[in-house]
Amino acid sequence: MRADAKRNYDNLLAVARDVALEQGADASLRDIARRADVGLGTLYRHFPTREALFDALLRESFDTLKAQAEALASVEAPDKALVSWLRVLVACANDYRGIITLMVAAIEDPSSALHASCGTMKASGARLLARAQAEGVARTDIDGADLFALVGALAWLGDQPALAKRADHLFDVIFSSILKS
Amino acid sequence: MRADAKRNYDNLLAVARDVALEQGADASLRDIARRADVGLGTLYRHFPTREALFDALLRESFDTLKAQAEALASVEAPDKALVSWLRVLVACANDYRGIITLMVAAIEDPSSALHASCGTMKASGARLLARAQAEGVARTDIDGADLFALVGALAWLGDQPALAKRADHLFDVIFSSILKS
DNA sequence: ACCTGAACACCGTTCAAGT
DNA sequence: ACCTGAACACCGTTCAAGT
Numbered sequence: 001m002r003a004d005a006k007r008n009y010d011n012l013l014a015v016a017r018d019v020a021l022e023q024g025a026d027a028s029l030r031d032i033a034r035r036a037d038v039g040l041g042t043l044y045r046h047f048p049t050r051e052a053l054f055d056a057l058l059r060e061s062f063d064t065l066k067a068q069a070e071a072l073a074s075v076e077a078p079d080k081a082l083v084s085w086l087r088v089l090v091a092c093a094n095d096y097r098g099i100i101t102l103m104v105a106a107i108e109d110p111s112s113a114l115h116a117s118c119g120t121m122k123a124s125g126a127r128l129l130a131r132a133q134a135e136g137v138a139r140t141d142i143d144g145a146d147l148f149a150l151v152g153a154l155a156w157l158g159d160q161p162a163l164a165k166r167a168d169h170l171f172d173v174i175f176s177s178i179l180k181s
Numbered sequence: 182m183r184a185d186a187k188r189n190y191d192n193l194l195a196v197a198r199d200v201a202l203e204q205g206a207d208a209s210l211r212d213i214a215r216r217a218d219v220g221l222g223t224l225y226r227h228f229p230t231r232e233a234l235f236d237a238l239l240r241e242s243f244d245t246l247k248a249q250a251e252a253l254a255s256v257e258a259p260d261k262a263l264v265s266w267l268r269v270l271v272a273c274a275n276d277y278r279g280i281i282t283l284m285v286a287a288i289e290d291p292s293s294a295l296h297a298s299c300g301t302m303k304a305s306g307a308r309l310l311a312r313a314q315a316e317g318v319a320r321t322d323i324d325g326a327d328l329f330a331l332v333g334a335l336a337w338l339g340d341q342p343a344l345a346k347r348a349d350h351l352f353d354v355i356f357s358s359i360l361k362s
Numbered sequence: 363a364c365c366t367g368a369a370c371a372c373c374g375t376t377c378a379a380g381t
Numbered sequence: 382a383c384c385t386g387a388a389c390a391c392c393g394t395t396c397a398a399g400t
Contacts, residue, residue, distance in 0.1 A: 005383060028373070039385040044375075101341070108343040142354060149344040149351060153334035160282070162289040163330040170330060173323060177358025186364060209392070220366040225394075 009046050012036045016047075017057055024097030024159075025054060051106065052113035054099055061092040062117045069124035078132040079179045085128055086151060089121060090171065093155035100155035107148070122148045138179050150174060190227050193217045197228075198238055205278030205340075206235060232287060233294035235280055242273040243298045250305035259313040260360045266309055267332060270302060271352065274336035281336035288329070303329045319360050331355060 001009070015036040019027045029050065033043040047053035055062075065088060072081035093100045106114035107122065126144025133140050142150075154174070158167040182190070196217040200208045210231065214224040228234035236243075246269060253262035274281045287295035288303065307325025314321050323331075335355070339348040 002382060008384085029375095030373070040375085041377080041386075042384055045383075050374095104341050104343050139354075142350075146347055146351060146354070149338055149347045152341065152344060153338050153351070156337045157330055157334050160285050160333065162285050163333060166327055166330045169323075170327060170334070173320075173327070173359070174355060178354070183363060189365085210394095211392070221394085222367075222396080223365055226364075231393095 005046075008036075008038055008042055012038060012043055012046055013056055016053055020054070020057060020096050025050070025099040025102055029053075049113055051102060054096065054102060055113045055117055057096065058092065058099070058117065061095070062120065065089055065092065066120055066124055069128060073128060073131060077137075078128070078135045079137040082125075082128040082132050082138065083175050083179065086125065086147075086175070087171065089125070089151055090155050090158065090167075093151070094158040094167075097159045100152050100159065104148075104152045125151065132179065136180075139177075142178065150178075186227075189217075189219055189223055193219060193224055193227055194237055197234055201235070201238060201277050206231070206280040206283055210234075230294055232283060235277065235283060236294045236298055238277070239273065239280070239298065242276070243301065246270055246273065247301055247305055250309060254309060254312060258318075259309070259316045260318040263306075263309040263313050263319065264356050264360065267306065267328075267356070268352065270306070270332055271336050271339065271348075274332070275339040275348075278340045281333050281340065285329075285333045306332065313360065317361075320358075323359065331359075 012032070016027075016032045019032050019035060023031075029043055030040060033040045036043070043053075047056065065085070068088065069085055072085055075081075076084070093103065102112075103114055103118050103121075106112035106118045109115060112118075122144055125147050129138060129142070129144060129147050132138035154167060154171050157163045157170060193213070197208075197213045200213050200216060204212075210224055211221055214221045217224070224234075228237065246266070249269065250266055253266055256262075257265070274284065283293075284295055284299050284302075287293035287299045290296060293299075303325055306328050310319060310323070310325060310328050313319035335348060335352050338344045338351060
């Protein structure tokens with residue numbers, strides 16, 4: 001990548017982070033380009049879709065979550081491992097209001113730039129769930145897809161100003177019933 | 182209301198229903214006016230906000246739900262009454278994809294045209310929940326606001342194409358843990 | 363009273379023209 | 382290679398002008 005292109009890319013990402021943190025996942029791309037002092041086409045060149053932009057914004061979080069899932073799978077008690085990992089996942093989704101909707105849509109859309117990352121998250125969760133189930137500490141009538149859906153629902157709660165304050169409590173309500181330890 | 186105005190109102194509502202059933206709660210108002218062969222200002226005259234339009238579209242459902250809640254409160258077993266009423270509420274919300282987001286926002290916004298209706302729904306649910314709790318068949322660590330939030334989360338699941346098929350199952354998972362019958 | 367549609371200030375997305 | 386911004390086809394919302 002040419003030096004000026006690299007500079008634009010980094011600047012764009014930094015500005016997008018600021019804007020998206022305050023305006024959420026459907027922030028105006030035009031506004032981002034404007035604040036980054038860059039032509040709109042430059043934004044589209046670096047991030048052909050909104051999903052590509054958010055995948056870049058969440059890159060670190062996704063990588064960390066994947067590593068954490070692997071680490072937790074061997075050390076912690078299976079129920080604690082699952083719940084604490086899910087808590088982090090939901091928190092990451094809540095960083096960008098509305099991103100969870102893009103993420104769930106990405107699951108069934110292989111052409112989405114978020115598809116791979118979301119597949120990884122889903123698989124990591126499914127593994128932690130399977131271990132908890134195998135050890136008899138999680139109910140067995142849900143699977144990895146159900147778990148991802150529940151994460152989506154809880155992240156959505158955290159995105160709604162009117163409901164956000166209940167999100168943590170409802171997380172406990174729901175997972176206390178899924179785990180039977 | 183003048184005869185021509187009444188005709189416009191009814192027509193607008195009918196067209197809006199069709200469009201919203203297929204496009205969801207953020208259907209284009211311009212498109213609705215266009216399909217109703219009416220000026221955009223006429224739509225705004227009859228329905229000053231999107232919320233006002235959807236409150237009108239959901240009027241019957243809201244009234245029916247309120248009546249059902251009252252009827253169920255005296256005949257059915259408290260746990261069955263609660264769950265079956267909630268199922269209908271979620272189904273109504275799922276009629277218009279995305280309407281649940283407007284509804285939850287309306288709770289904390291007294292100026293929303295959906296505020297009253299949502300308050301009524303929340304109160305109806307809270308009453309059924311309180312009865313179930315009083316009779317010892319529902320866990321007591323959630324309140325009416327939590328219940329409404331759970332309904333929102335489940336309705337949101339039903340709105341997501343990638344998750345909708347799991348919504349019914351997760352409804353059961355969640356409420357089987359809230360009711361202890 | 364009621365209706366119309368132009369006007370305004372925004373979007374997302376594309377692409378010819380520039381360096 | 383990369384960048385720019387005008388162009389296009391849309392929005393929601395308001396409001397002067399018409400009947």
